[in-house]
Amino acid sequence: MALRYTQGTVVGQGSDLDKERAAVKLRKAMKGLGTNEKAIIEVLSSHTNHELQQIKDYYKTCYGRVLGEDLQSELSGHFEKLCLYLLLPRPHFQAYCLHHAMDGLGTNETTLIEILCTSTNDEIAAIKQAYTERFKKDLVADLEGDTSGHFRRVLVGIAQGNRSEDQVIDQALVKKDADDLRKAGVKKIGTDESVFNRILVCRSVPHLQAVFQAYKLMDKQDILSAIWSETSGNLREAYLAIARYVIDPLEYFAECFYQSMKGAGTDDERLMQLVVNHCEVDLQDIAEKYLEKYHKGLSRAIYDDTSGDYRKLLVRLANINVIQPTAEQFMAKYSTETPETKLVS
Template sequence: MAFFKKFFTHVIPQKDPDKSTVTVKDKPKPPYYGTVTPYPKFDATSDASTLQSAIKKVDKDVIFAILVKRSNEQRQKIKAVYEASAGQSLDKALQSVLHSHLEDLSLALISTPAHFDAYLFRKATKGLGTREHILVEILATRTNQEIRDLKRVYKEVYKTELEEVIKSETNGDFTTALLAMLKANKDESTEVNGDLAKRDAEILFEAGEKTKGTNVSAFIDILTTRSAPQLCKTFQQYATVSDITLPKAVQLELKGDIEDCLIDIVKCSWNTSAFFAEKLHHAMKGLGTNEDTLIRVLVSRSEIDLKKIVQEYKAMYGISLQEAIRRDTKEHFESALLALCGPE
């Protein structure tokens, strides 16, 4: 529970120290926290030609110089032009010259976000064992529209409904929680209802600490349908009806996959960037490196909030994310990940 020791001393919503707005015709533009931006003077034809030449020469520097410095939308245009001119799938072309983690990274970069999520879901549920934490990570951190896109693409690519996959690969309350998130009906407003927060806190207290046994459905219903700001207010209200925090109550009342699932939902609601910073830290902590996690997080968040994740990492662990990556990776894989992170 180290995460909560660090973050439950703060008041939510947290203020972003570098938050600013850009005004266009007197209308504020939301701040951008991604590290990858559209490449200026973009030319899909020129990039596709350069990429084709680099693949033939197996010039990894040039391949990744293009892939990590273009937005996902630009990569999709490059991919379309490449395949039209080369007469070959860009995926297969990259697979023919790149291997291991470089291959995985390149394929992640040229996938649309929905296709990448579908691939991650498929990989997490195939073979021996299920990587439950990846399923929770995806469903807890995507918008309603992103989840709807994920379901559509998964059905198109793998010819199976995602609901059926979850039912076959998980069980019990954990299945119920995943299916609840998969409905993609979470409140996404920024407004906070104090009365609702107080009522939800009391319901959660009644469902857990106050009664014998645990009404898990009450926890699932509230944690999977309320907005992040609303849940943060509920967490604060919970402290007025209980002597312990809500995460601690979940830890005491529940065990196994459902405990981990609900704890992760709480973490994401409290501070999504810190949630991902913790993921990256564990991927590089101790002996060995979990390259899959580095690729998954850095690629999927590079146009959303990776700048904030980088800031949280430094605040939580005392070194920059870039320095941690330099310590744990090398050569082309290192340079590509550092380019995604942006300058220190």
């Protein structure tokens, strides 16, 4: 995949990075009786992942201690997990998410789909390397062992990291691929999944965008409707993820955020993964799309669905004011803010 937006919410310190100051602040926050969670939140939410790796190293140099272990001994619950997630090098975090999705009984197919189906070739290569380094296992082998059927084939295919990155569109191939998809689905009794796999997994993003447009002209329905009617289960979700991401990556991830928080309860693991993976990349863009699509600010949704220090860190990562107002105060303050407004105090 090649589509990426650049408005993240965590921009870091850049040339103003002061590793010593950050390390000292973290040590003081955990030394002695009690823990200064506010100081921990301030450091972790104001530095990029690359900067946090430098701070981790400096912390160990200064104190002979492992920052992650100190945080584990002082914190608990979702707040602890989110802090530890932020400290992992990004490919290692994604590798952890994939391993966690397949470890033990059952498989979290949603995590596999959201990470693998939206990653670039370079990102997949980095994740596979991190997976091997961290777990002494091969990601593709684990995918083969934990999934089955055409769903396995599409994930294993994506995990090869060989999607075309050609930006030149061959109109003859576009027409052929659109026709092949049509013949493999709506024009066929049953569905030829191998055709869908070959095109959706191998073709470049610009090519797929053109294919989806051509498909709609041929069939009078869009590719999403065709996938929905012709497939089912996890395979359907994987195909839909690829297609939705190609059509509009911001809308796709906005929906992922919405799904993590809708209804009774919150899928905190999914919410944390989304925030950590996108806060430096495109979270501000996603938030604007979320407001457009659901007529509610992403900041308000996160605030309403979480609590405590876990909430404070999440909203800081999302570039939101961390003061905890009442619901009425929150609405009065933020209901008139434009999507572009930064709400950090």
